[in-house]
Amino acid sequence: MKAAVMRGYNAPLVLEEVSIDDPGPGEVLVKTAASGICHSDLHVIEASLPVPPPCILGHEPAGVVEAVGAGVVDFTPGDHVIGCITAWCGVCKFCTHGRPYLCPTQYAGRAPGSKPRLAAKNGDPLFQFANLSSFAEKMLCPERSLVKIRDDMPLDRASLIGCGVTTGLGAALNTVRIPAGASVAIIGCGGVGLAALQGARIVGAGKIIAIDTQEWKFDLARKLGATECVNAKDGDPVAAVQGLTGGGADFVFECLGSVATVQQAVAMTGRGGTAVLVGVVPITQQVPISAADLTLQEKHITGSYMGSNRFRFDMPKYIEFYLDGRLRLDEMISSRIPLEEINPAFDRMRKGEAARQVIVFD
Ligand SMILES: NC(=O)c1ccc[n+]([C@@H]2O[C@H](COP(=O)([O-])OP(=O)(O)OC[C@H]3O[C@@H](n4cnc5c(N)ncnc54)[C@H](O)[C@@H]3O)[C@@H](O)[C@H]2O)c1
Numbered sequence: 001m002k003a004a005v006m007r008g009y010n011a012p013l014v015l016e017e018v019s020i021d022d023p024g025p026g027e028v029l030v031k032t033a034a035s036g037i038c039h040s041d042l043h044v045i046e047a048s049l050p051v052p053p054p055c056i057l058g059h060e061p062a063g064v065v066e067a068v069g070a071g072v073v074d075f076t077p078g079d080h081v082i083g084c085i086t087a088w089c090g091v092c093k094f095c096t097h098g099r100p101y102l103c104p105t106q107y108a109g110r111a112p113g114s115k116p117r118l119a120a121k122n123g124d125p126l127f128q129f130a131n132l133s134s135f136a137e138k139m140l141c142p143e144r145s146l147v148k149i150r151d152d153m154p155l156d157r158a159s160l161i162g163c164g165v166t167t168g169l170g171a172a173l174n175t176v177r178i179p180a181g182a183s184v185a186i187i188g189c190g191g192v193g194l195a196a197l198q199g200a201r202i203v204g205a206g207k208i209i210a211i212d213t214q215e216w217k218f219d220l221a222r223k224l225g226a227t228e229c230v231n232a233k234d235g236d237p238v239a240a241v242q243g244l245t246g247g248g249a250d251f252v253f254e255c256l257g258s259v260a261t262v263q264q265a266v267a268m269t270g271r272g273g274t275a276v277l278v279g280v281v282p283i284t285q286q287v288p289i290s291a292a293d294l295t296l297q298e299k300h301i302t303g304s305y306m307g308s309n310r311f312r313f314d315m316p317k318y319i320e321f322y323l324d325g326r327l328r329l330d331e332m333i334s335s336r337i338p339l340e341e342i343n344p345a346f347d348r349m350r351k352g353e354a355a356r357q358v359i360v361f362d
Pocket residue numbers: 037038039040041043163164167187188189190191192193211212213214217232255256257261277278279280281304305306307349351352354355
């Protein structure tokens with residue numbers, strides 16, 4: 001099959017013919033229909049997340065089941081599915097306490113010494129990213145990385161739910177409780193931020209302030225529910241949010257992942273408010289923040305991983321939100337491209353020129 005392989009950091013992905021194994025026990029072979037491109041893939045390419053080359057990236061997929069391995073009971077060939085990076089074990093303390101997205105076994109691949117799921121033409125193993133590797137025509141996944149979805153859900157839009165939408169929407173719906181009327185600010189209007197923004201709208205937030213550096217994003221943000229927009233290039237976004245909210249927002253979602261914007265997120269959070277850190281700051285960097293600011297104003301900071309999901313429950317619900325018109329996915333797709341155009345797509349992401357770009361397979 002054809003795949004885009006990361007052969008080294010900070011270099012273009014290479015289109016290669018690679019091989020994929022047959023499904024073993026508990027595994028499902030999926031024909032990839034579509035895969036969104038998430039900034040976390042770019043973080044890996046730029047060595048900000050520790051994933052070793054050679055590897056096949058891509059973790060925002062939807063597709064159709066082709067074959068299942070021994071013991072698979074939840075899927076049969078022909079099922080439409082979404083893949084998610086938070087596979088769960090079902091028995092650890094996180095799974096049994098209702099937070100399966102924190103399950104520490106989620107990145108377990110095949111047992112050491114087994115035949116790899118993915119291999120290059122010469123037989124060398126290729127690392128599978130997050131049990132998915134969706135920048136490829138097929139995926140071989142543990143069944144607990146997948147959820148079955150309605151057949152009438154278009155698969156290109158379904159793919160967005162695999163990561164960006166679940167992350168942003170879930171940050172607003174699951175990680176925190178936003179009371180109706182509360183003020184919300186979103187830093188970074190990419191796929192993740194635009195989904196958090198829609199979550200704020202869906203729960204009935206009051207002011208919803210979209211912050212970005214690309215003026216063109218604001219038309220889109222308004223269509224998706226922003227009530228105000230702030231261009232971070234036009235002055236201090238912290239002062240702008242404090243001015244719009246009378247001192248600071250009740251909830252701030254940082255959906256970019258830089259030291260400066262995490263500091264801004266905490267600073268623009270109002271007294272008693274909550275800063276939700278969704279963007280991934282490169283793992284080598286630390287963020288200095290004022291502890292006294294937190295104590296004296298009782299501000300909260302929380303991380304939010306993969307929208308605090310229980311994806312087999314959440315993703316079908318998000319599809320209902322799309323089909324009943326509450327969740328707007330069509331507007332979020334700025335382009336549909338073939339796998340061959342993946343490197344220019346990452347260039348557009350670097351420049352902030354895209355909302356969500358989706359690779360569509362034949
Ligand atoms: N927490 C999680 O589980 C999780 C899951 C998926 C993605 N992420 C992370 O979320 C972040 C966003 O991902 P994405 O795919 O939406 O990225 P993206 O590249 O599509 O969007 C980033 C946006 O930030 C804007 N921006 C750039 N500089 C800015 C600034 N100074 N102020 C305000 N906005 C600015 C860009 O114009 C762009 O619109 C990434 O760090 C990604 O790794 C986290």
